[in-house]
Amino acid sequence: MKFWKTFDIEVIKFKEGQHEIDFEIDDKFFQNFEDNEILNKGKLTVRVIMEKGANVIELTFLIKGEVELTCDRSLEVFDHPLDITEKMIYKYGSEEREIDENVCMITRDTPSINVAQLIYEFILLALPAKKIHPDYRNDLDDDEDFATEGGFIYFDQEEDENEEKENQEDENISKPVDPRWEQLLKLKNKEQS
Template sequence: MKFFKDYDIEVIKLKEGKHEFSFPVTDEFFKHFEENEIVSKGNLTALVTLSKEANLIDAIFDIKGSVELTCDRSLELFDHPLETTQRVRYKYGPEEAEINEEIFMITRDTPKINVAQLIYEFIILAIPAKKVHPDHVYEMDEDDFEAEGELVYSSGDVEDEPSEQDEESSESEENTDPRWEALKNLKKKD
């Protein structure tokens, strides 16, 4: 694809030492990734610094800008500032292969490396798990987190008297289908 050629770095032509490359990451960039459900718009710059040595190429990806996200709470769109720095190493070897997330093997005659997929993955990894619109952050911190904690943890004394829910559940247990009781007995035997 012609678009991805703009994200090629011709490593075979590089001499040993440091080299910097800047890549724009705009809405057009995100359109080329089919699995893109999290981010479809953004305005970022990816600065890739390569340090070429005799046996490896060390690549540092410094990505800054903003992406458009959908708030998990209100479903409003908002611009989220994003800044991430990641490191990848390209080691020379007999064949091209991915050793792990941080180390790739390339041959000495590999003409170029494409960094588009790595830039995309680093952006996705930098997005927070809980996406909250800036207008709702303070409301959520004060109200929701305290309420969520009360639902999970009990900080007060437990009353000895049965509640209405306890009474209803005991009544429903009395009217249980005998087939379910037989299944429960099987479970207890294990």
């Protein structure tokens, strides 16, 4: 319980204007999240710039540091640098609820906003889809048929279709054509003309 309290921003105590709140993230931070299988260690600093207005509170998160990851290819542990900037907006309303992923509604008498879960999610979202040790990043992938961008695999459909046509043409050349099929193809081509 004490852990969660350290990440409370007591918004009710702040006057309108800009304020900065700093947090330190270490290994203990990641141990407080049950579903955490990816991250166990890291050392980051979080600066939250809070812009408090009459009807809205805007939080800008500046997260810098390193987290320890395990390489997907070699299973070696390595430090991955992070430099994250994210925003969260809190609007005053009649009830507390999430409007969308970056906007929440809070009441005017909400005493504090806990940012631990937000920080954790921002860090998780900034991790690469493929965790590759820096020593292996320049190695070519074994599978050259796939082009990856941002962790997604894209197939070049046009290239696949061209290869398929070439293969069919090669098959047609190497196999003797049955004269009956040849006549049918000629009829078909005449109808299309």
